[in-house]
Structures are given as C-alpha cells and as structure tokens.
Amino acid sequence: MTADMEIPAPRRTRIQQEKRELILEAALEVFSTNGFRGSTIDQIAEAAGMSKPNLLYYFRRKEDIHETLMQRLLDTWLAPLRELDDIGDPLTELRSYIRRKLEMARDFPRESRLFANEILQGAPRIMPMLEGELKTLVDEKAAVIKGWMRAGKIAPTDPWHLIFSIWATTQHYADFDVQVRAVLGPDRGGDGRFEDAARFLEQLFIDGLKPKS
Amino acid sequence: MTADMEIPAPRRTRIQQEKRELILEAALEVFSTNGFRGSTIDQIAEAAGMSKPNLLYYFRRKEDIHETLMQRLLDTWLAPLRELDDIGDPLTELRSYIRRKLEMARDFPRESRLFANEILQGAPRIMPMLEGELKTLVDEKAAVIKGWMRAGKIAPTDPWHLIFSIWATTQHYADFDVQVRAVLGPDRGGDGRFEDAARFLEQLFIDGLKPKS
DNA sequence: CAAATTTTTGACCGATTGGACAAACGTTAG
DNA sequence: CTAACGTTTGTCCAATCGGTCAAAAATTTG
Numbered sequence: 001m002t003a004d005m006e007i008p009a010p011r012r013t014r015i016q017q018e019k020r021e022l023i024l025e026a027a028l029e030v031f032s033t034n035g036f037r038g039s040t041i042d043q044i045a046e047a048a049g050m051s052k053p054n055l056l057y058y059f060r061r062k063e064d065i066h067e068t069l070m071q072r073l074l075d076t077w078l079a080p081l082r083e084l085d086d087i088g089d090p091l092t093e094l095r096s097y098i099r100r101k102l103e104m105a106r107d108f109p110r111e112s113r114l115f116a117n118e119i120l121q122g123a124p125r126i127m128p129m130l131e132g133e134l135k136t137l138v139d140e141k142a143a144v145i146k147g148w149m150r151a152g153k154i155a156p157t158d159p160w161h162l163i164f165s166i167w168a169t170t171q172h173y174a175d176f177d178v179q180v181r182a183v184l185g186p187d188r189g190g191d192g193r194f195e196d197a198a199r200f201l202e203q204l205f206i207d208g209l210k211p212k213s
Numbered sequence: 214m215t216a217d218m219e220i221p222a223p224r225r226t227r228i229q230q231e232k233r234e235l236i237l238e239a240a241l242e243v244f245s246t247n248g249f250r251g252s253t254i255d256q257i258a259e260a261a262g263m264s265k266p267n268l269l270y271y272f273r274r275k276e277d278i279h280e281t282l283m284q285r286l287l288d289t290w291l292a293p294l295r296e297l298d299d300i301g302d303p304l305t306e307l308r309s310y311i312r313r314k315l316e317m318a319r320d321f322p323r324e325s326r327l328f329a330n331e332i333l334q335g336a337p338r339i340m341p342m343l344e345g346e347l348k349t350l351v352d353e354k355a356a357v358i359k360g361w362m363r364a365g366k367i368a369p370t371d372p373w374h375l376i377f378s379i380w381a382t383t384q385h386y387a388d389f390d391v392q393v394r395a396v397l398g399p400d401r402g403g404d405g406r407f408e409d410a411a412r413f414l415e416q417l418f419i420d421g422l423k424p425k426s
Numbered sequence: 427c428a429a430a431t432t433t434t435t436g437a438c439c440g441a442t443t444g445g446a447c448a449a450a451c452g453t454t455a456g
Numbered sequence: 457c458t459a460a461c462g463t464t465t466g467t468c469c470a471a472t473c474g475g476t477c478a479a480a481a482a483t484t485t486g
Contacts, residue, residue, distance in 0.1 A: 013432080015483095033335060037251035041474065053476085054434050062474065094422065113333055116388070120326055120333070122246060123391045130395035138396050154422045160397060161413035162422075168385035169378045175329070176381070178336045182343035183351050184373060200374035208421030209307065209367045209375075229462090254444065266446085267464050275444065433482065442473070451464065456457105 020058050023048045024072075027065045032110040035117045036066055070118065070126060073111050078134070080104060081163070084141050090148040091206060098166055098201055105174035106194045112174035138163055166205070173197055233271050236261045237285075240278045245323040248330045249279055283331065283339060286324050291347070293317060294376075297354050303361040304419060307379075311414055314383035319407045325387035351376055379418070386410055 026047035030039045041062055045055040059065045080100040084093060105112055123130055142159035149156040173180060173194065181189040188196070239260035243252045254275050258268040272278045293313040297306060318325055336343055355372035362369040386393060386407065394402040401409070 015433090019433095035248050035251060035330075035334070038248060038334070040472080042472090051435060052474090053436080056475065057433070060475090091423065116329075116333055117248075119389050119392050120329055121248070121251070123395075127391070127395065130392055134392075135396050135398060152424055155416070155420060155424050157416050157422070158409055158413045160401070161410055162417070164385060164389075164393060164396075164410075165382045165414070165417060168381040168389070172377060172381035176332050176377075178340070179332050179343055179347075180377060182336075182340065183348050183377075185348060188373070196371055197374055197377075200371045201378070203368070203370050204375070204378060204421065205417070206421050206423050207368060208417065208419050208423075209370070210304065210419050210421075211365055211368050232463095253442080255442090264465055265444090266466080269445065270463070273445090427486105429484100429486080431482100431484065433480105435478105435480075437477090437479105439476075440474100443471080444469105445471105446469080447467085449465090449467100451462105453460100453462075455460080 016058070019050075023050075023055055023058055023065065024069055027069055028110050028114065031066060031069065032113040032117070035121070067125065069114065073115060074126070074129060074133075076108075077104075077111065077115060078137060081137060081141060084144065086144050086147070090145075090153040094154070094166075094205065095202060098170065098205060099198060101166060101170035102173065102194065102198055102201065105170050105172075109174035109177060112171050116171065116175045169201055169204075229271070232263075236263075236268055236271055236278065237282055240282055241323050241327065244279060244282065245326040245330070248334070280338065282327065286328060287339070287342060287346075289321075290317075290324065290328060291350060294350060294354055297357065299357050299360070303358075303364075303366040307367070307418065308415060311379055311383065311418060312411060314379060315386065315407065315411055315414065318383050318385075318387035322387035322390060325384050329384065329388045382414055382417075 023044065026049075027039075027044045030043045030047055034043070041052050041055060044065065045052045048055060059068070080097060083100070084097050118124075118126055138160065141163065145154070145159035145162065148154050149159070180193065183189075184193055236257065239262075240252075240257045243256045243260055247256070252275075254265050254268060257278065258265045261268060272281070293310060296313065297310050331337075331339055351373065355376065358367070358372035358375065361367050362372070393406065396402075397406055
C-alpha cells in the first residue's frame with residue numbers, strides 16, 4: 001500500500017514469540033501512560049524484566065515496538081463497529097454497539113489511551129489508516145444507518161456524527177478515567193461506574209433528555 | 214493548601230509581562246501538540262522567537278511554564294459549566310451549555326488538547342484540583358440538574374454521567390479533530406463540521422434516536 | 427561430550443535534553 | 457557621559473536518551 005509491508009520474519013523459537021509478547025505487554029503499559037516520546041526503552045525493559053540491550057535484541061528500534069503495538073490495536077479496536085450489522089432491530093443493534101464499545105473502554109483502557117495519545121499528537125503514524133481503512137469502514141456503516149433512517153426505524157440525523165458521539169462517550173470512560181473517578185468520588189467512582197454509564201448512555205441515545213409527559 | 218502558593222512576584226515591566234505572554238502562547242502551541250515530555254524548551258523558545266537562555270530568564274524551569282499554563286486554563290475551561298444556571302428553561306439551559314462547550318472546542322482546541330494530555334497521563338499535576346474544585350462544581354451543578362428532573366422538566370437520569378457525556382462529545386471535536394476530519398473527508402470535513410456537530414448533538418441530547426412516529 | 431547457535435549483558439557512544447553562568451548588550455536615569 | 461539596571465546570548469555541563477558492539481552465558485544441535 002503506502003509503504004512496503006513489514007517483512008514477515010519467521011519468528012523462530014516459541015520462546016522468541018513469548019519474549020516479544022512480554023515486551024509488547026510492557027510497552028503497552030508504558031506507552032499508554034507516558035505517550036511515545038515520554039516513554040523510554042529503559043522503562044519498557046524494566047517493566048518487561050529484562051535489560052535494555054536484551055530488549056533491543058527482539059525489537060531493533062523503539063519505533064518498531066510502537067508500530068507493532070499500533071497495528072494490533074487497530075484490528076481489535078474496530079471490531080465492534082465491524083460487527084454493526086444490518087440484520088436485527090436498528091435500535092437494538094445500536095444499543096449493543098454502544099455496550100460493546102463501553103466494555104472495551106472498561107476492559108482495555110490502555111489500548112484506548114494508546115490510541116488517544118496517537119490521535120492527540122496528530123496521528124503522525126496512522127494517518128493513512130484513518131483516511132483509508134477507517135474512513136471506508138465508517139462510510140460503509142454510515143450508509144447502513146442512513147438506510148435505517150430512511151426506513152423510519154430511527155430518527156433522521158447525521159450518521160457520521162452519531163458514530164463520533166458513540167466513540168466519544170464510551171472512550172471517555174477509558175481516556176478520562178482519572179477525571180471520572182475524581183469527580184464521582186470514592187462512593188460512586190468504584191466498579192459500578194461502568195454500569196451507571198451503560199444505563200445512562202442507553203437512555204441518552206434512545207430517548208434523549210426530553211421528559212416523557 | 215497542598216503546597217506553598219507561588220510567590221506573587223511583582224511583574225515589573227510591562228515588557229516583561231508581554232514576553233511572558235509570548236512564551237505562554239508559544240508553549241501552548243508546543244505542549245498541546247507534543248505533550249509535556251515530548252516538548253523541549255528549545256522548541257518553545259524558537260516558537261516564541263527567542264533563545265533558550267532568554268526564555269529561561271522569564272521562566273526558570275520548563276515545569277513553571279506548564280504550571281502557569283495549566284492554572285490559567287482551568288479557569289476558562291470551567292467557565293461554561295459555571296454559567297449553567299437554574300434560571301430559565303432547563304432544556305434551553307442545557308442546550309446552551311452544549312453549544313458553549315462546542316464553541317470552546319472550536320475556538321480553543323489547543324487548550325482542550327493540553328487538558329486532555331494532562332488527564333491522559335493520569336493528571337499528575339492537577340489531581341488535587343480535580344478532586345477539589347472540579348468535583349465541588351460538578352456536584353453543585355448535578356444538584357441543579359437533579360432539581361430539574363424532580364420537577365419533571367427533563368427526563369430523570371444520572372446528572373454526573375450527563376455532564377460527562379457533554380464533555381466527551383464536545384471535546385471530541387478538539388481532541389480527536391484529526392480523526393474527525395480524516396473520516397469526514399475533504400468535502401464534509403471543512404469548517405461546516407462544527408455546525409453539523411451542533412445540530413446533531415442538540416437532537417441527540419434532546420430527543421435521542423427513537424423515531425417520532 | 428563438543429560445536430554451533432541463540433540469548434543476555436556490561437560497557438560504551440554520540441545526540442539531545444534541561445538548566446547554569448558569566449559576559450555582552452541595551453536602556454534608562456542622574 | 458556614566459553608572460545602574462534589565463535583557464540577551466554563547467558557552468558550557470551533567471544527565472538522559474536511543475542505540476551499538478563484542479564478549480560472556482545459555483541453549484540447542486550433532
């Protein structure tokens with residue numbers, strides 16, 4: 001595509017695979033909390049329980065780690081949207097999409113923050129993917145949603161901004177978790193906050209704020 | 214409070230004030246796009262059109278710039294929420310809050326990204342403010358909103374998560390601007406995207422997605 | 427066992443970083 | 457003019473950074 005693919009190097013040993021996984025796990029932790037430039041190889045090496053030269057034996061450059069991490073992330077990150085399907089009731093379909101995204105924010109907050117960091121800095125490393133793969137997928141799903149609107153199944157509005165609002169509201173609970181917990185306080189900021197959020201978001205997206213009366 | 218307040222140094226010259234403003238303006242640009250650790254004093258100095266030692270004559274440490282920037286930010290950042298008032302129609306009041314927040318995302322995207330960067334990294338420098346000033350303000354406004362709900366003016370739901378969702382959806386257009394523009398493409402990603410967003414958000418928050426029928 | 431190969435490490439390097447400092451420069455007041 | 461003060465800069469420094477390298481250690485292979 002835009003550049004030559006990474007050589008599909010034959011990961012020899014299973015041990016080598018495992019060490020690479022170990023490094024990627026440690027790097028996810030470090031990168032997601034400090035950003036790319038804010039993270040050092042030493043930090044990642046220490047988190048992975050090995051020396052810096054040893055880490056560089058498995059990944060030649062710091063960027064290689066980040067790139068590998070980012071490539072994996074994107075697949076799993078877009079999976080929920082890919083599942084959004086034309087079969088079944090539209091409102092139910094959207095409800096489950098919101099729920100899936102919120103579960104991802106709960107279960108994979110580091111991945112969410114890694115992604116947010118990248119976008120915040122102007123997406124220097126994944127811009128082609130945003131304009132290509134991501135845009136294609138969103139356009140496709142926007143068409144599906146537009147179909148639902150034409151069929152009178154959901155209120156007519158802008159499908160793209162609808163998708164943005166789902167991303168924003170759900171990922172907020174991963175990216176801004178510190179703030180959410182600080183504002184909710186010790187009582188309501190516990191594990192229950194995701195269920196509260198799920199309840200609220202469902203109501204917001206389905207019924208809005210206008211009183212029933 | 215937690216630490217000794219910054220000494221209210223008597224900013225002597227008006228020229229000195231102006232130079233400090235110049236530096237803060239440049240630092241806002243640099244910090245908001247590279248994060249704190251990703252930014253260098255040299256970058257800020259160059260953006261401000263002066264040499265590094267000269268910059269360090271006005272701010273002794275890199276952290277001082279960031280701290281000053283952050284303190285100013287917080288005041289203006291919470292202003293829209295402070296304006297949320299109990300007088301007037303609740304739905305109208307919420308509508309204007311959303312509009313004001315979206316305008317801030319449009320007009321002050323750098324401030325939004327600076328704040329997002331800080332939160333993403335765990336809010337190491339403003340945690341006390343989140344648990345103190347911010348929580349107090351949000352709790353106060355949540356009480357106002359709860360009053361509206363009890364009066365049947367808006368649908369009963371969780372006021373805290375409502376505020377979160379407004380923050381998330383509006384700031385998304387500043388923090389994830391690159392992604393928004395990439396997905397919308399050249400046609401719809403132009404200046405009109407904020408008006409589209411305003412229209413969509415108003416409908417979402419007032420009526421939700423359920424068809425009128 | 428021994429040879430070959432893979433893995434790990436200590437030592438090191440050049441570049442960049444935040445910051446210090448004294449000297450030079452400019453401006454203003456007497 | 458000149459002394460005092462505020463401003464600017466070139467130079468320097470120690471710490472940290474990403475990354476190299478050769479040699480040691482461990483493991484695999486025959």
